[in-house]
Amino acid sequence: xxxxxxxxxxxxxxxxxxxxxxxxxxxxxxxxxxxxxxxxxxxxxxxxxxxxxxxxxxxxxxxxxxxxxxxxxxxxxxxxxxxxxxxxxxxxxxxxxxxxxxxxxxxxxxxxxxxxxxxxxxxxxxxxxxxxxxxxxxxxxxxxxxxxxxxxxxxxxxxxxxxxxxxxxxxxxxxxxxxxxxxxxxxxxxxxxxxxxxx
Amino acid sequence: xxxxxxxxxxxxxxxxxxxxxxxxxxxxxxxxxxxxxxxxxxxxxxxxxxxxxxxxxxxxxxxxxxxxxxxxxxxxxxxxxxxxxxxxxxxxxxxxxxxxxxxxxxxxxxxxxxxxxxxxxxxxxxxxxxxxxxxxxxxxxxxxxxxxxxxxxxxxxxxxxxxxxxxxxxxxxxxxxxxxxxxxxxxxxxxxxxxxxxx
DNA sequence: GTATTTACTGACCGATTGGTCAATAACAAC
DNA sequence: GTTGTTATTGACCAATCGGTCAGTAAATAC
Numbered sequence: 001x002x003x004x005x006x007x008x009x010x011x012x013x014x015x016x017x018x019x020x021x022x023x024x025x026x027x028x029x030x031x032x033x034x035x036x037x038x039x040x041x042x043x044x045x046x047x048x049x050x051x052x053x054x055x056x057x058x059x060x061x062x063x064x065x066x067x068x069x070x071x072x073x074x075x076x077x078x079x080x081x082x083x084x085x086x087x088x089x090x091x092x093x094x095x096x097x098x099x100x101x102x103x104x105x106x107x108x109x110x111x112x113x114x115x116x117x118x119x120x121x122x123x124x125x126x127x128x129x130x131x132x133x134x135x136x137x138x139x140x141x142x143x144x145x146x147x148x149x150x151x152x153x154x155x156x157x158x159x160x161x162x163x164x165x166x167x168x169x170x171x172x173x174x175x176x177x178x179x180x181x182x183x184x185x186x187x188x189x190x191x192x193x194x195x196x197x198x199x
Numbered sequence: 200x201x202x203x204x205x206x207x208x209x210x211x212x213x214x215x216x217x218x219x220x221x222x223x224x225x226x227x228x229x230x231x232x233x234x235x236x237x238x239x240x241x242x243x244x245x246x247x248x249x250x251x252x253x254x255x256x257x258x259x260x261x262x263x264x265x266x267x268x269x270x271x272x273x274x275x276x277x278x279x280x281x282x283x284x285x286x287x288x289x290x291x292x293x294x295x296x297x298x299x300x301x302x303x304x305x306x307x308x309x310x311x312x313x314x315x316x317x318x319x320x321x322x323x324x325x326x327x328x329x330x331x332x333x334x335x336x337x338x339x340x341x342x343x344x345x346x347x348x349x350x351x352x353x354x355x356x357x358x359x360x361x362x363x364x365x366x367x368x369x370x371x372x373x374x375x376x377x378x379x380x381x382x383x384x385x386x387x388x389x390x391x392x393x394x395x396x397x398x
Numbered sequence: 399g400t401a402t403t404t405a406c407t408g409a410c411c412g413a414t415t416g417g418t419c420a421a422t423a424a425c426a427a428c
Numbered sequence: 429g430t431t432g433t434t435a436t437t438g439a440c441c442a443a444t445c446g447g448t449c450a451g452t453a454a455a456t457a458c
Contacts, residue, residue, distance in 0.1 A: 166369020
């Protein structure tokens with residue numbers, strides 16, 4: 001082997017990239033220190049030198065994935081729509097398309113989600129990410145409730161934002177598990193029908 | 200030890216119960232042949248005697264959980280509602296309440312779901328269960344589309360059924376991950392607002 | 399009664415795991 | 429050039445894993 005010496009930041013990032021690749025391929029259950037080391041073509045002792053314990057590597061990977069890849073980004077194109085309903089439509093379409101085309105990412109996030117049910121620190125992180133995701137929709141929903149109060153009788157912006165998350169997440173996981181039977185367009189149309197007709 | 204000799208069916212069921220307990224407590228990742236054996240207070244060789252390989256034990260557990268516990272049951276009380284919309288309301292409320300109060304079951308199913316993304320036979324089973332779940336809603340949605348065609352413009356029964364699954368699943372997993380911030384009632388109200396007001 | 403099948407165990411195996419550590423080579427400081 | 433500091437490795441460890449197997453006692457067949 002005899003790998004070249006690298007500065008800490010470079011090496012850490014290389015290891016994280018390798019970890020992401022392994023986790024995407026084998027699942028978090030198959031994420032072993034040695035597998036990551038092999039993927040990065042370094043000794044497994046070096047992985048532990050940089051991350052101390054496996055637990056911290058997993059945690060660092062989650063931070064990395066959540067912070068860099070899972071972000072919900074509201075583009076200028078979407079933000080420019082004057083009507084909240086149109087923004088909602090566009091955002092839903094964008095997110096469904098994005099997640100449907102990133103099944104690996106979706107799988108990984110789902111696994112972290114399930115893991116979060118049992119491990120406190122991970123749960124906190126997933127929970128925060130979910131809240132961030134919800135808040136992006138909450139703003140739109142608040143506006144919708146003001147401009148068209150008659151449409152969603154009795155609903156709150158919080159409740160509607162949580163439902164929006166369910167729409168997107170539900171679409172992604174159903175498309176992930178049986179891509180043949182699941183029709184994304186049909187799904188999106190149904191959601192649109194619920195929000196109300198476009199004018 | 201010296202456990203009493205038991206007929207095959209009794210022993211198999213006892214092992215499955217133990218496996219369910221272990222999986223609920225430690226997750227599928229923590230489901231080891233030895234842990235199941237310890238839970239059932241038998242030797243770990245006996246577990247392998249009855250199930251051959253660990254893989255088959257996990258599969259048998261999934262079959263058992265899906266077949267016995269995860270069922271969506273439409274009670275007579277719900278079936279008696281004359282209007283499809285009322286049946287939908289009641290069914291959504293029932294399922295959300297049920298899953299919210301069975302976080303362990305929900306966790307386990309979520310883990311199997313994530314596992315299904317990588318293992319073909321498990322994916323097939325989860326996919327089938329999902330389809331069964333959807334079909335229960337599809338019937339109601341078809342009726343809804345006939346009786347009130349103006350409400351969900353352009354939507355199909357398939358699409359609407361998939362959305363209904365998202366509602367319930369999304370509620371369960373969001374409630375599971377942060378039970379403090381998540382308000383089930385608010386969520387249900389938002390969903391109801393989307394379906395349309397009760398009369 | 400004897401023979402055979404069957405449920406069950408303890409001991410064992412090889413593989414893999416996360417983690418430690420002494421040795422070492424590359425680098426920076428002086 | 430010498431003296432640390434630091435990134436890197438291979439060898440090693442104890443623990444745990446899934447799985448096998450010979451042996452055993454209980455139930456069944458004859």
